[in-house]
Amino acid sequence: MGPVLAGVLQLIALIGALALAYIPLGNYMAKVYSSRGHLRVEKWIYKAIGADPDTEMTWPAYLRGVLAFSAVSVLFLYLLQRLQGVLPGSLHFSAVNPAQSFNTAVSFVTNTNWQSYYGEQTMGHVVQTAGLAVQNFVSAAVGIAVAVALVRGFARSRTGELGNFWADLVRGTLRILVPGAAIAAVILVACGAIQNFSGIHEVGQFMGGSQQWNGGAVASQEAIKELGTNGGGYFNANSAHPFENPTPFTNLFEIFLILVIPFSLTRTFGVMVGSVKQGYAILATMFTIWLGFTALMMWTEFAHHGPALQAAGGAMEGKEVRFGVGGSSIFAVATTLTSTGAVDSFHSSFTGLGGGITMLSMMLGEITPGGTGSGLYGILIMAVIAVFIAGLMVGRTPEYLGKKIGGREMKLAACYILITPALVLVFTAASMALSTPPHSMLNSGAHGFSEVLYAFTSASNNNGSAFAGLNANTDWYNTMTGLAMLLGRFLPMVFVLALAGSLAEQKPVPVTAGTLRTEKPLFTGLLVGAILIITGLTYFPALALGPLAEGLAS
């Protein structure tokens, strides 16, 4: 079996598995966020944090919940790292420095999981498991909660109420992510990923010399790292490390975990707004772009130029032999099109165009299918923009799901789409214009520029993957990527929730033959076009000077 065929078969198997999970998982999540009852353990939690899960919140209240919870989380993670030296189970690692602690705290709370540290050389068991792994669950749950609030905004009318943030947060964590990650962890352990609390092993190397191997609760963290589209690896090598991702099967399984919630949330959306067809239209949009990018990536990576690449059967530099070009390409697109950022291969070593695809994937705004929750709310904002333009073309004031898109809605949606381009471009430009930050680049020319562009694209879009080569552990990059992550995560949430509130107050417009049918393939095509064109136009100059210059040079 040739490597190309193997890649295609893996892709087909992946699509089959995602299709099987779509309806049951989507329906289950809709049930979770619509249920009225509470589990006993949930009641304990509500009591402990002093929240009443049955009160409805307006959008400012919901937003306050999101921000307060996240602020406390950042502070807790920061202190945990700063105090690592005096905590038990720290494997004798000392406190993490302030800039890096800030960066890492923000990184995990914002679901970005950008890592400017080497996991196995910086963090002990306590920080990894009690700090980072916990955030892997709750930051994902926050994302889904905000998405569900927006969906309620579409589904409800003549009310400002969007549900209860604490209930959504707790339910998402306990009823969806914990059981899902538990099952996934067992499967990963069964396939060879490690799960222990042992210390550092000194291991002699085959070629002489020695190497340090850490133990740890790796499989459990790996499971939620992918399922919650987090991406922060236990080890620096991330999912390329055999303890995290030992076999081609676990590789495919991890890709499945990355994609399953973002895709299935479109079903949840469809069920909650009372039209599964609307969910299918959004799914089709996500799927089209994801499949297209995956195919493009496999093509650029298999289309080998030069004798060395031909001998390897594709661009194998920076890729694990056990995953091959196919498995690595599928993983790279999945991890960058969702806000995951886990890597099983090094994106900087991809072909010039391949590296460009990973960047463009993030630049789309992490919406096809995007992060857990953030993907859904992001694409719904794009749908609002697309509906606005298309709606005019059918001769009506634009409306989506029965809600009118007027000045206020447009203002909020416009602010949302402005944020990440502004962050990416301004931070990158500042890094290029100042004298010191460019010193972090390993390479010169287009590739060096790509390293910086990639870093801020990844941080602002809350992806977290890195284009190896850039030394990001400097005060400048730790602080600036930290800010990019914070602003890139929470400013959009402000506008999403404000939009949700505005939509929930409206009375619905009934559907007539004059209504733009947003569940039809035509609209899906329009939405795909709008996403690609708007992103393409925003980043074309930057991409031209980075990956395009490099990729078209050959």
Added chain:
Amino acid sequence: MTTDIKKQEDSMSTPTLAPHQDAPTGHKPDEGRVGAGLFEPRQLLKSLPEACRKLDPRVMVKSPVMFVVWIGSVLTTVFSFQHPGDWFGWTISAWLWLTVIFANLAEAVAEGRGKAQADTLRKAKTDTVARRLLADGSEEQVPGTALTIGDLVVCEAGDVIPGDGDVVEGVASVDESAITGESAPVIRESGGDRSAVTGGTKVLSDRIVIKITTKPGETFIDRMINLVEGAARQKTPNEIALNILLASLTIVFLLAVATLPPFADFAFKNVGSHEHLTMVVLVALLVCLIPTTIGALLSAIGIAGMDRLVQRNVLAMSGRAVEAAGDVSTLLLDKTGTITLGNRQAAEFVPVKGTTEAEVADAAQLSSLADETPEGRSIVVLAKEKYGLRERHQGELAGAEWIEFTAQTRMSGVDVDGRKIRKGATASVIAWVEEQGGTVAEDADGMANRISEAGGTPLLVAVHDDEGARVLGVIHLKDVVKEGMRERFEELRRMGIKTVMITGDNPLTAKAIAEEAGVDDLLAEATPEDKMALIKREQAGGKLVAMTGDGTNDAPALAQADVGVAMNTGTSAAKEAGNMVDLDSNPTKLIEIVEIGKQLLITRGALTTFSIANDVAKYFAIIPALFAAVYPGLDKLNIMHLSSPDSAILSAVVFNALIIIALVPLSLKGVRYRPMSADKMLRRNLGIYGIGGLVAPFIGIKIIDMLISLIPGIGR
């Protein structure tokens, strides 16, 4: 039955309505019904001075996109003064200024067309002298501008009415051609629904006393002038939302361009070059990327939309109303005049036992020759068409004594050759027959009842000859649905608009007509309260409602409706309450108003799509031009094979400017609109303006580049 007869009287006594120009009959299926306003290239030239006046930054700032271009033009001009030898900077500056001027030109042309109409209106608003009636019954002469609300003024034949008001005394025929363009005079009388008069119109006969209801300067004609001139123009909600989108796109591109210099410096340094991107190049790139096409044409589109209504003699009091018209999902249509012709028409002759249809027809025709009402005419015509009875004229029958129809007798007829023939309202004819000593055939009453139950109006035909007085038969008068209405409603249904017929008729009558016309729903025996309730019910369901009305009791409903079109013949209360006035007083126009509203939104959407799609080609022109020298691989993006970097940038800028002028006619006329489902419409417009917008600039820029490269020193 009495109510039916009363209705017949009503319709017989109101023949003064302006003749309806029935739009459906003149509608060719292949053409967009919402037609084009004329556009002449000469208008561009005429508006040029106004376009230059608009270069004032205080005016420019109202359009954020074009204001950015304006700033860019200033920057490149300053740059060119600093580098006077750089022909490229001068050329780009010139074309950027042209871009701004072209945008202003579009707006000026749109406004100019309104100005022409305003001038015509101003002629009507000559300074009038009013004859104010004093409390003691004497008159004083005051200028029209000195009148206040509540003043009573007298107007006699030949006087120009000095201000808006209601007739409180007398009847007069009035020439309203100054505002409606309709030369046939209309009747204005005190009381009732035809009491409103408009300042600037002329009394042709008789004497009326008018109570002034509007302050000078705020009269209908003043408001009309303001509206068509665009002085009262405010941005509509959708325009605001679109402006927000355009502004945010502008910011995105501003970011993309403003962050480019550090990226470029790094790239240049990499190959050992100390080059920088010049201000001119950056501004050129920015102007090409921001949505200038739609930004330039947006306000022209809005003004032209109002103008299209004015051309159809409809005055929209706000742009908001025009926009709302596009969103309407329920149309309330008055039966009479909108769905049916204003008058009932004879449909058949039904003989009583012992007579024949032909006999009835003959008697009916003879007795109707003296009936000049439309109903009477229709009887004569039916007899001619169906029974071959030649239309006889009153003079042909010697010695005939004609009995004219009057509202009091409710009968008409003729006495000739010893025969007395009468036709008229059932009760009147029965009374006549009995008075003549005859008997009424038993089945006559039953037939009449059946006709009224089926929604028609029965008229009896009777004769008194040597066989005595007796009823011959019944004439069936029917509401006649206007030609083409069924198809029209079918179209509306496809557009997703529900039609509701409003009528004072009983439910049975109403249902028969509703079925024949093909409306979706009906409201029979409608009172103003019922109408109001219906509107509120529809609105509660999220629907936008449009209606027409003319009476004072329509005013609350007109105010409640999202689009309320008042007939110009209506009362001032109705005109005040509605947000549009139809000067032709043609209720069918409501449908056209909806189409114009839709066309306005479609034009905006289409040009926005076109504008955004255009950017793709511009990148392919400019990016390789800027960076192919540093990264030769980028020359592969130069898929248009433009001759040189300078020419590539210039071609993109020139295309960007010319496309504005090229699209001025489209923005004034509006994109072609035909009623069809939303899906089909989207597919069509996406095809034309989306795909077209992607492809057109590739071709356009290439052609301009080929022309530019002919200039020595620019091409490679």
